Amino acid sequence: MTLADLKPGQSGKILKVNVTGALKRRLMDMGIIGGTEVRVEKVAPLGDPIEVSIKSYALSLRVGEAKSIEVEAE
Amino acid sequence: MANNKETNSSSRNNMIIAVAGNPNSGKSTLINSIAGAKLSVGNWPGVTVEKNFAEFEFRGQHITLVDLPGTYSLSPYTQEEVITRNYLVHEKPDVIINVVDATNLERNLYFTIQLLELGIPLVIALNMSDETAQKGFFIDIEKMSSTLGCAVIPTVATKAEGVERLMEKAVEFAAGGVDHPYGSIFYGEDIEKAVAVILDEIKNKNNIEFPRWLALKLLEGDQLVAGEFGISTDAPFLAKATRHLKEAHSDDLETLMADARYSLAAGLTREVLKKPAKRKREMTQKIDAVVLNRFLGIPIFLIAMWFMFKLTFDISGPFSDWLDGVVSGPLTRWTNELLIAISAPDWIISLITKGVIAGVGAVFVFLPPIFAIMFFITFLEGSGYMARAAFVMDRMMHAIGLHGKSFIPLLMGFGCNVPAVYATRMLENQRDKILTALLIPLMSCGARLPVYVLFSAAFFSAYAGTVLWSLYILGIVLAVLMGLLFKNTLFRGEAPVFIMELPPYRMPTAKNLIIHTWEKGKHYLIKAGTWILAISVFVWFALNLPWGVESKKDSYLGRAGQVIAPVFEPLGFGTWEAASSLLTGVIAKEIVVSTMGEVYVPGADEEKEETPSIGEDIRQIVFSFGDAFVNAANNIFSTFGIATISVEEDEGTIGLKSVLVKNYTPLSAYAFMVFVLLYFPCFIVLIAMRHEFGTWKWAGVTIAYQTVLAWIVAFVIYQGGRLLGL
Numbered sequence: 001m002t003l004a005d006l007k008p009g010q011s012g013k014i015l016k017v018n019v020t021g022a023l024k025r026r027l028m029d030m031g032i033i034g035g036t037e038v039r040v041e042k043v044a045p046l047g048d049p050i051e052v053s054i055k056s057y058a059l060s061l062r063v064g065e066a067k068s069i070e071v072e073a074e
Numbered sequence: 075m076a077n078n079k080e081t082n083s084s085s086r087n088n089m090i091i092a093v094a095g096n097p098n099s100g101k102s103t104l105i106n107s108i109a110g111a112k113l114s115v116g117n118w119p120g121v122t123v124e125k126n127f128a129e130f131e132f133r134g135q136h137i138t139l140v141d142l143p144g145t146y147s148l149s150p151y152t153q154e155e156v157i158t159r160n161y162l163v164h165e166k167p168d169v170i171i172n173v174v175d176a177t178n179l180e181r182n183l184y185f186t187i188q189l190l191e192l193g194i195p196l197v198i199a200l201n202m203s204d205e206t207a208q209k210g211f212f213i214d215i216e217k218m219s220s221t222l223g224c225a226v227i228p229t230v231a232t233k234a235e236g237v238e239r240l241m242e243k244a245v246e247f248a249a250g251g252v253d254h255p256y257g258s259i260f261y262g263e264d265i266e267k268a269v270a271v272i273l274d275e276i277k278n279k280n281n282i283e284f285p286r287w288l289a290l291k292l293l294e295g296d297q298l299v300a301g302e303f304g305i306s307t308d309a310p311f312l313a314k315a316t317r318h319l320k321e322a323h324s325d326d327l328e329t330l331m332a333d334a335r336y337s338l339a340a341g342l343t344r345e346v347l348k349k350p351a352k353r354k355r356e357m358t359q360k361i362d363a364v365v366l367n368r369f370l371g372i373p374i375f376l377i378a379m380w381f382m383f384k385l386t387f388d389i390s391g392p393f394s395d396w397l398d399g400v401v402s403g404p405l406t407r408w409t410n411e412l413l414i415a416i417s418a419p420d421w422i423i424s425l426i427t428k429g430v431i432a433g434v435g436a437v438f439v440f441l442p443p444i445f446a447i448m449f450f451i452t453f454l455e456g457s458g459y460m461a462r463a464a465f466v467m468d469r470m471m472h473a474i475g476l477h478g479k480s481f482i483p484l485l486m487g488f489g490c491n492v493p494a495v496y497a498t499r500m501l502e503n504q505r506d507k508i509l510t511a512l513l514i515p516l517m518s519c520g521a522r523l524p525v526y527v528l529f530s531a532a533f534f535s536a537y538a539g540t541v542l543w544s545l546y547i548l549g550i551v552l553a554v555l556m557g558l559l560f561k562n563t564l565f566r567g568e569a570p571v572f573i574m575e576l577p578p579y580r581m582p583t584a585k586n587l588i589i590h591t592w593e594k595g596k597h598y599l600i601k602a603g604t605w606i607l608a609i610s611v612f613v614w615f616a617l618n619l620p621w622g623v624e625s626k627k628d629s630y631l632g633r634a635g636q637v638i639a640p641v642f643e644p645l646g647f648g649t650w651e652a653a654s655s656l657l658t659g660v661i662a663k664e665i666v667v668s669t670m671g672e673v674y675v676p677g678a679d680e681e682k683e684e685t686p687s688i689g690e691d692i693r694q695i696v697f698s699f700g701d702a703f704v705n706a707a708n709n710i711f712s713t714f715g716i717a718t719i720s721v722e723e724d725e726g727t728i729g730l731k732s733v734l735v736k737n738y739t740p741l742s743a744y745a746f747m748v749f750v751l752l753y754f755p756c757f758i759v760l761i762a763m764r765h766e767f768g769t770w771k772w773a774g775v776t777i778a779y780q781t782v783l784a785w786i787v788a789f790v791i792y793q794g795g796r797l798l799g800l
Contacts, residue, residue: 029147031180045367045466061573062571
């Protein structure tokens with residue numbers, strides 16, 4: 001499953017980031033790294049983007065990017 | 075670092091301190107409390123990223139303080155990160171102050187660790203230490219300092235606490251060469267072995283100031299850095315050095331390095347940070363529960379924007395009017411009389427009063443809204459709401475290829491396109507900035523209203539309001555269509571991502587607000603002001619030469635109007651009068667009305683006013699400045715009441731209207747209004763684009779696409795209307 005499948009309030013552990021290049025590096029720099037805990041906090045009023053908490057801060061990203069982040073629900 | 079000290083012998087006289095840190099770490103507040111009013115705002119060469127710097131004396135030491143763009147990493151992928159690392163590597167500052175948000179230690183330390191790879195002396199400003207105390211966090215500063223091999227000074231930038239000690243430590247580090255060993259960041263045996271092999275290979279190369287940093291970048295496969303040193307990322311020695319790493323871990327060494335850095339940051343955070351077991355629900359989460367609510371999020375955003383819009387233009391309006399009044403009234407009169415007194419020729423008087431002084435007026439009129447808009451944007455950014463606005467609006471704006479934040483400059487465009495173009499600097503990405511700026515002129519600004527008012531009152535008096543609204547909506551619809559068009563043509567394939575931190579809400583400090591607002595306004599005055607003056611003088615020549623012609627028809631403007639008039643024939647207004655009026659719209663769209671007054675009703679404008687004495691003038695200037703304050707204050711209050719677009723009629727245009735009715739049909743009048751809505755923006759908008767983007771290219775694109783668009787839409791409306799028998 002991917003980060004986009006988690007509902008608000010659900011947490012998961014990141015398994016893999018299925019993108020390459022600049023986007024991957026950007027996600028990694030923001031803390032989206034295998035083994036990291038992530039929790040979906042909110043979905044924007046129009047359904048996209050989403051807000052997650054990771055490494056004790058709040059990050060927003062689009063559903064499109066969230067779909068490329070494999071997670072394991074907890 | 076020893077080589078740095080030797081090569082940089084001037085460092086005794088001038089010490090360079092670079093300030094680096096994550097966005098939202100309080101970096102700019104900290105810089106303001108260090109440098110205060112000495113801060114200057116500029117741009118990094120060739121890019122739209124803002125550069126803040128200051129020069130000052132600290133205890134007898136001359137210091138240049140450079141604010142590096144806020145970044146999360148030193149990757150080769152974003153403008154900000156490339157600027158930051160190029161500056162550090164090429165300019166070799168004597169010391170780095172790394173601002174670390176103590177409430178968000180792990181992600182901030184990830185960046186610190188990358189800075190330490192360079193081996194430049196580093197002092198950490200552990201900022202927002204008051205907030206950590208409030209949260210019940212305990213940070214072991216001693217341990218942090220000894221583990222990282224750098225100084226750690228707790229600061230509270232908003233209260234200027236710790237700033238003095240921070241500067242002392244930075245100067246001490248820079249001067250004393252308190253070098254921390256390269257090995258202070260240890261990435262584990264496998265990585266370090268590979269680094270050692272690479273180091274061995276590159277040690278004979280010249281001009282390598284930061285060998286360990288270079289080795290790590292080569293290991294990561296950083297093409298940009300490798301290329302700079304003439305090394306191929308496919309070089310055999312690199313393959314050899316990394317073979318074991320790739321076999322034992324993964325092929326993707328960039329990921330491996332990010333992992334290694336984050337595990338170090340995580341490990342260090344675990345060791346030095348003690349958090350209370352139970353976390354209470356924080357204020358930010360409480361506010362976000364409302365502000366980002368499914369149903370309330372968008373209404374709250376729209377209300378916030380409505381207030382921002384009203385306050386920006388209502389507060390700045392009276393001051394713009396006052397500046398305009400002073401420049402076009404007393405200042406022009408005094409200069410006029412002075413020039414007459416020294417018996418200057420007529421054309422000189424006209425050039426100076428109508429060219430130069432009118433240009434000065436044009437520069438100043440835009441200053442109040444630019445100040446106002448920069449104030450509110452700095453406030454939105456500093457408070458943390460800007461990121462929420464982007465979060466709420468991104469879905470809608472993304473559909474037309476824009477960023478969530480683009481909504482704000484576009485909205486401001488309805489007041490005035492000039493500050494709106496400046497407002498695009500709040501977007502991070504160059505593509506977003508440019509695309510937003512290209513669409514701003516389709517937002518019908520306040521200066522176009524007088525044209526609509528004149529024509530709708532003359533031709534559509536019964537339903538003038540509907541006609542007005544139709545124009546605004548037409549502009550928005552075309553902006554959406556043009557956004558889609560640009561997204562799929564000029565800007566195809568480089569859609570930037572939306573990966574954005576939602577920082578905690580914080581109260582921006584007054585000092586921060588004032589300094590930023592002031593600096594941006596000053597920057598506009600100096601950079602754009604010169605251009606505006608020059609073009610204003612040029613326009614004077616076009617309007618008034620050849621000198622002494624009786625009829626406007628024989629001036630260069632009138633002649634140009636005659637030449638291009640046939641172009642407007644299919645649109646229903648192919649007369650030299652209409653064409654010349656449109657040409658003068660480049661000065662400001664409302665000028666179209668006054669030009670029409672001159673070309674359609676010659677001589678109507680020539681009533682002599684009584685000339686007040688200088689004493690009266692000065693009294694008037696002072697009183698009207700007071701009035702401006704009163705009006706601005708009144709406007710603030712009336713903002714909270716109900717306001718509508720007021721369709722006030724100018725008394726001077728009654729004669730003009732009766733002439734217009736003879737020259738236009740309702741259909742051609744509407745086509746004319748649509749043309750005025752869409753054709754190229756005033757030159758000040760073009761200068762603002764040049765100023766923001768460092769090239770005339772985008773101003774040129776704007777002129778071209780808008781003029782074509784205006785012609786096509788006006789053509790469709792006029793010819794379509796005729797087919798329908800209108």
